[in-house]
Amino acid sequence: MTRLHAPSALLADGWATDVTITLDDAGLIADVVIGAPPGDAARLAGPVLPGIANLHSHAFQRAMAGLTERRGPSGDDHFWTWRETMYRFLAVLTPSDVMTIATQLYISLLKGGFTSVAEFHYLQADTDGRPYADPGEMGASIIAAAREAGIALTLLPSLYRQGGFGVPANEGQRRFVLDDEALAGSINRFRAEARRDPLLRVGLAPHSLRAASLDDIARWVETIRSEDATAPIHIHAAEQPREVSECLAATGQRPVQLILDRLPVDDRWCLIHATHLVPEEIAALAASGAVAGLCPTTEGNLGDGVFSLPAYLDAAGRFGIGTDSHVGVIAAEELRMLEASQRLVTLRRAVAATPEQPSSGTFLWQNAASAGALATGQPSGAIAPGRRADLVVLDGAAPMLAGRAAALAVDTLVFAGGESLVRDVMVAGRWIVSDRHHPGEARAGAAFAALMRRLLG
Amino acid sequence: MTRLHAPSALLADGWATDVTITLDDAGLIADVVIGAPPGDAARLAGPVLPGIANLHSHAFQRAMAGLTERRGPSGDDHFWTWRETMYRFLAVLTPSDVMTIATQLYISLLKGGFTSVAEFHYLQADTDGRPYADPGEMGASIIAAAREAGIALTLLPSLYRQGGFGVPANEGQRRFVLDDEALAGSINRFRAEARRDPLLRVGLAPHSLRAASLDDIARWVETIRSEDATAPIHIHAAEQPREVSECLAATGQRPVQLILDRLPVDDRWCLIHATHLVPEEIAALAASGAVAGLCPTTEGNLGDGVFSLPAYLDAAGRFGIGTDSHVGVIAAEELRMLEASQRLVTLRRAVAATPEQPSSGTFLWQNAASAGALATGQPSGAIAPGRRADLVVLDGAAPMLAGRAAALAVDTLVFAGGESLVRDVMVAGRWIVSDRHHPGEARAGAAFAALMRRLLG
Numbered sequence: 044m045t046r047l048h049a050p051s052a053l054l055a056d057g058w059a060t061d062v063t064i065t066l067d068d069a070g071l072i073a074d075v076v077i078g079a080p081p082g083d084a085a086r087l088a089g090p091v092l093p094g095i096a097n098l099h100s101h102a103f104q105r106a107m108a109g110l111t112e113r114r115g116p117s118g119d120d121h122f123w124t125w126r127e128t129m130y131r132f133l134a135v136l137t138p139s140d141v142m143t144i145a146t147q148l149y150i151s152l153l154k155g156g157f158t159s160v161a162e163f164h165y166l167q168a169d170t171d172g173r174p175y176a177d178p179g180e181m182g183a184s185i186i187a188a189a190r191e192a193g194i195a196l197t198l199l200p201s202l203y204r205q206g207g208f209g210v211p212a213n214e215g216q217r218r219f220v221l222d223d224e225a226l227a228g229s230i231n232r233f234r235a236e237a238r239r240d241p242l243l244r245v246g247l248a249p250h251s252l253r254a255a256s257l258d259d260i261a262r263w264v265e266t267i268r269s270e271d272a273t274a275p276i277h278i279h280a281a282e283q284p285r286e287v288s289e290c291l292a293a294t295g296q297r298p299v300q301l302i303l304d305r306l307p308v309d310d311r312w313c314l315i316h317a318t319h320l321v322p323e324e325i326a327a328l329a330a331s332g333a334v335a336g337l338c339p340t341t342e343g344n345l346g347d348g349v350f351s352l353p354a355y356l357d358a359a360g361r362f363g364i365g366t367d368s369h370v371g372v373i374a375a376e377e378l379r380m381l382e383a384s385q386r387l388v389t390l391r392r393a394v395a396a397t398p399e400q401p402s403s404g405t406f407l408w409q410n411a412a413s414a415g416a417l418a419t420g421q422p423s424g425a426i427a428p429g430r431r432a433d434l435v436v437l438d439g440a441a442p443m444l445a446g447r448a449a450a451l452a453v454d455t456l457v458f459a460g461g462e463s464l465v466r467d468v469m470v471a472g473r474w475i476v477s478d479r480h481h482p483g484e485a486r487a488g489a490a491f492a493a494l495m496r497r498l499l500g
Numbered sequence: 501m502t503r504l505h506a507p508s509a510l511l512a513d514g515w516a517t518d519v520t521i522t523l524d525d526a527g528l529i530a531d532v533v534i535g536a537p538p539g540d541a542a543r544l545a546g547p548v549l550p551g552i553a554n555l556h557s558h559a560f561q562r563a564m565a566g567l568t569e570r571r572g573p574s575g576d577d578h579f580w581t582w583r584e585t586m587y588r589f590l591a592v593l594t595p596s597d598v599m600t601i602a603t604q605l606y607i608s609l610l611k612g613g614f615t616s617v618a619e620f621h622y623l624q625a626d627t628d629g630r631p632y633a634d635p636g637e638m639g640a641s642i643i644a645a646a647r648e649a650g651i652a653l654t655l656l657p658s659l660y661r662q663g664g665f666g667v668p669a670n671e672g673q674r675r676f677v678l679d680d681e682a683l684a685g686s687i688n689r690f691r692a693e694a695r696r697d698p699l700l701r702v703g704l705a706p707h708s709l710r711a712a713s714l715d716d717i718a719r720w721v722e723t724i725r726s727e728d729a730t731a732p733i734h735i736h737a738a739e740q741p742r743e744v745s746e747c748l749a750a751t752g753q754r755p756v757q758l759i760l761d762r763l764p765v766d767d768r769w770c771l772i773h774a775t776h777l778v779p780e781e782i783a784a785l786a787a788s789g790a791v792a793g794l795c796p797t798t799e800g801n802l803g804d805g806v807f808s809l810p811a812y813l814d815a816a817g818r819f820g821i822g823t824d825s826h827v828g829v830i831a832a833e834e835l836r837m838l839e840a841s842q843r844l845v846t847l848r849r850a851v852a853a854t855p856e857q858p859s860s861g862t863f864l865w866q867n868a869a870s871a872g873a874l875a876t877g878q879p880s881g882a883i884a885p886g887r888r889a890d891l892v893v894l895d896g897a898a899p900m901l902a903g904r905a906a907a908l909a910v911d912t913l914v915f916a917g918g919e920s921l922v923r924d925v926m927v928a929g930r931w932i933v934s935d936r937h938h939p940g941e942a943r944a945g946a947a948f949a950a951l952m953r954r955l956l957g
Binding site for chain 2: 108109110111112113118119120121122124125147284340342343345347369370384386388389390391392393396397401402403404443445446450451452454455458460462488491495496497498499500
């Protein structure tokens with residue numbers, strides 16, 4: 044048993060002071076006591092928060108960060124020209140390359156306050172478009188990277204069958220497609236790993252309505268759920284206006300409307316982006332219990348548009364955050380960008396806050412932690428008995444946090460701070476980041492650098 | 501004479517490789533040679549950029565970062581409720597407190613890639629609203645802080661006479677008001693300092709059309725310019741829709757229209773924010789030669805709205821960046837937020853880039869550096885003979901920059917990096933930040949922390 048004492052802790056019903064957290068040997072929280080002196084408990088260096096589950100990652104894209112910020116010859120740059128660059132880049136990556144990229148990325152995510160990550164895994168096939176001999180080989184690289192970094196992982200192999208509504212996959216997309224047999228083989232492989240790894244969870248990621256038919260999605264969701272009734276299901280939806288108009292043209296319905304009407308969406312589903320919604324879809328998405336998977340820095344980078352957060356919160360909708368293309372890797376920065384984009388279009392402040400939780404930073408962090416855990420199927424997201432001890436400790440000695448009570452410290456972290464205010468990070472009862480340092484960061488950084496020199500050389 | 505050699509350098513006409521920069525003993529650039537081997541020149545650790553002049557700072561507001569992110573009882577939170585909190589907070593600050601805050605802030609700005617800062621100085625009077633015995637006492641604290649930190653300073657004492665169009669200043673605003681005699685006294689004091697400090701420049705900041713009459717502004721601009729024909733003049737304009745509607749009601753004209761029509765605006769003027777413009781104002785502002793002083797992270801935090809950058813660039817308008825309330829202190833983050841806000845509302849990418857300079861990061865950095873120097877009256881902003889050696893060196897050994905040519909390194913810095921990629925910073929030929937470390941940071945941080953504990957205790 045390990046006992047930790049924090050000057051303040053964000054519990055399910057808000058901030059508490061002088062909190063003692065007892066962990067069992069499996070890394071779960073056994074007990075939480077408020078108001079007791081520390082005694083012989085290990086003293087944490089500042090306020091403690093539940094770690095956030097990053098609910099949307101395409102790990103390999105970390106290697107592309109900064110490579111697509113050039114104006115094209117036409118000047119008409121948008122998501123779809125970015126996607127072409129991405130396709131060319133990923134045509135060459137091997138499983139070993141992906142492990143190198145993912146290891147470096149996951150260490151950065153941990154330092155940024157994320158304690159688990161959902162990998163929306165669509166780079167699945169070999170460079171020639173055929174499955175690897177072991178169809179789960181690429182996913183196994185992701186699993187190995189997560190173990191190396193010490194982050195909990197929800198692996199979501201992707202159902203990807205076509206390049207658009209009724210359009211075959213093109214050359215750039217051939218590595219995304221696995222046929223039924225290969226997909227089943229890779230899922231079996233991942234589940235075998237998960238049986239002996241409590242930090243690994245396996246779900247499914249139907250890529251999008253444009254990349255798989257409703258029938259294929261429904262069939263695969265049923266298959267997955269027949270073995271694991273609460274397996275996480277993630278799907279991209281309504282990221283771009285063109286996607287909405289193509290869906291309308293092909294089906295007569297908008298994508299989120301169609302997903303909610305035709306698929307068995309529940310609170311273990313996560314709709315990634317969900318940017319372009321009409322009011323009826325906002326209400327229906329909130330009512331479904333599913334989590335909106337917002338990726339603020341990527342959505343800002345790609346020019347996707349602004350999610351309708353005020354209406355969604357009014358409808359009691361759940362949201363979490365993901366770093367997607369990994370131009371940002373810091374939880375606080377995602378929350379800041381989410382709120383800033385809302386403020387810029389509503390001309391209001393404290394959009395994400397309530398009378399019960401007026402601290403906007405606390406509200407954002409707590410919601411992202413709890414919905415993130417739900418959407419990734421990880422037993423984290425709250426500091427409470429029975430939850431896994433995935434914890435983030437702020438640096439109470441940082442000048443920017445001096446004199447600030449816990450809620451103000453988190454407001455400062457989210458609205459005016461960054462990675463350096465996150466001091467220590469624990470996953471499943473084990474310290475992974477200590478005093479802003481991860482023991483594997485130098486080695487992972489050197490391997491990433493060598494790979495980048497080779498790829499760009 | 502000092503000689504520096506960089507693997508690549510951003511010069512006035514773009515990137516060059518193998519660049520040798522020779523400095524004279526006054527810290528000015530004497531010579532720039534392209535393509536020569538380093539010889540015995542000191543080798544810089546990565547690509548070198550001109551330092552950016554931060555063109556809008558209210559230093560004392562750094563102490564408030566994170567303190568105003570709470571939802572108010574009505575839920576109707578916006579700029580004007582933030583301003584009330586700000587007024588209460590600043591009612592107690594002494595010149596010594598402001599020096600403590602500004603020293604810590606300016607060190608952070610240097611580490612973030614800013615080599616000079618324009619202080620829009622309106623906290624001028626004593627707590628009772630009377631001038632200090634030395635009316636420039638508070639400004640002298642700012643000067644002392646800049647010297648302690650090693651940042652170049654453009655001090656802009658404020659003309660502030662009323663609380664709104666035809667409305668007297670209220671209690672919360674009494675520290676902003678100096679009468680003509682006290683303002684003249686403080687300007688004389690600052691100019692005396694500037695005569696023996698080459699890093700100090702003095703200008704004027706008419707606060708806004710709501711805080712000073714057009715006649716007062718015109719009279720004071722004439723007074724300042726009679727002694728220094730190129731003194732920088734900065735004014736807040738059109739930050740908020742309410743400010744525009746109040747100006748329309750009081751004068752029949754919009755604020756930027758009125759400033760351009762009635763005041764002698766030239767290329768040493770800087771209009772801060774300029775958020776809410778009609779097309780005629782965008783064209784007229786660009787044609788005036790004045791610099792638009794954009795403050796992206798503060799504008800996002802305050803919910804000000806989105807500047808019309810595409811139309812302004814089409815009209816060949818100049819823009820620079822400021823950190824204003826200092827919720828952000830990193831140059832790359834300001835540029836990222838500027839571009840992200842544009843992408844979110846236009847649904848395009850690479851908004852700020854041209855066929856001649858397709859690298860969006862390079863375009864943003866170079867424009868902010870050159871317009872920033874112009875608007876602050878500092879002889880920096882470019883790596884060219886005769887300019888002051890205010891330089892920012894990126895960490896060429898950082899894994900995230902590995903294999904990336906200089907333009908891609910800057911794209912990565914601006915769109916996916918942060919403070920840690922800025923390795924060394926030079927001001928006027930002197931290294932101020934070395935390997936991400938400022939020699940005064942520990943002492944300044946401790947003093948700031950002690951002050952915050954006292955203020956919030």
